[in-house]
Amino acid sequence: MNDTVMIIAESNAIEGKADQVRSLIQSVVERTRAEDGCLRYELLHDLDDDHHIILIEEWRDQASLDAHLASEHLSSLFQEMMPLLAGEGRGTRVSRVL
Amino acid sequence: MNDTVMIIAESNAIEGKADQVRSLIQSVVERTRAEDGCLRYELLHDLDDDHHIILIEEWRDQASLDAHLASEHLSSLFQEMMPLLAGEGRGTRVSRVL
Numbered sequence: 194m195n196d197t198v199m200i201i202a203e204s205n206a207i208e209g210k211a212d213q214v215r216s217l218i219q220s221v222v223e224r225t226r227a228e229d230g231c232l233r234y235e236l237l238h239d240l241d242d243d244h245h246i247i248l249i250e251e252w253r254d255q256a257s258l259d260a261h262l263a264s265e266h267l268s269s270l271f272q273e274m275m276p277l278l279a280g281e282g283r284g285t286r287v288s289r290v291l
Numbered sequence: 292m293n294d295t296v297m298i299i300a301e302s303n304a305i306e307g308k309a310d311q312v313r314s315l316i317q318s319v320v321e322r323t324r325a326e327d328g329c330l331r332y333e334l335l336h337d338l339d340d341d342h343h344i345i346l347i348e349e350w351r352d353q354a355s356l357d358a359h360l361a362s363e364h365l366s367s368l369f370q371e372m373m374p375l376l377a378g379e380g381r382g383t384r385v386s387r388v389l
Contacts, residue, residue: 198338199335201299201345215388219388219389222389235387235389236387236388237297237385237386237387237388238385238386238387238388239383239384239385240296240384240385240386241383241384245383247299247383247385249347285339285343285345286337286338286339287335287336287337287338287345288335288336288338289333289335290313290317290334290335290336291317291320291333291334
């Protein structure tokens with residue numbers, strides 16, 4: 194067993210805005226990976242739905258995830274992304290079984 | 292960019308059967324990781340929904356994923372799991388952007 198916290202974060206870009214959303218996320222990837230406790234931060238592309246944008250994140254523990262969620266660059270990213278997204282998205286908190 | 296193929300495979304166990312589904316998957320994890328082209332095969336547990344079972348897989352290319360999908364142990368696994376699952380599940384084919 195493992196105490197890390199993983200998040201599968203999914204968003205749907207509105208028509209024609211997927212590239213812009215991906216660019217916004219890409220602009221914070223390096224900064225996020227440099228945060229204390231960030232073990233993995235992968236931006237993924239749904240091969241069957243270009244507008245479906247997925248991040249897989251892994252954090253050392255809930256505290257480092259909480260610090261990330263409170264970070265200023267994440268808050269700015271959300272503000273810039275919100276008008277480009279359809280619906281609320283989905284965040285699934287998972288841990289590794291094996 | 293990267294030519295690997297990743298799959299996020301999600302299933303929902305019927306009430307009371309989540310542990311049994313996880314055990315079945317666990318029984319094929321080592322065999323699957325030993326398959327040619329398997330780069331990652333992670334069994335995950337949804338921290339907010341015990342019956343939501345998630346696998347993240349990464350394969351060298353579509354050919355190695357296809358060979359895995361045609362493998363006898365996967366077919367046996369599906370046959371054993373099917374009566375324990377609710378609905379059809381969801382498989383998302385993704386590639387890494389960054």
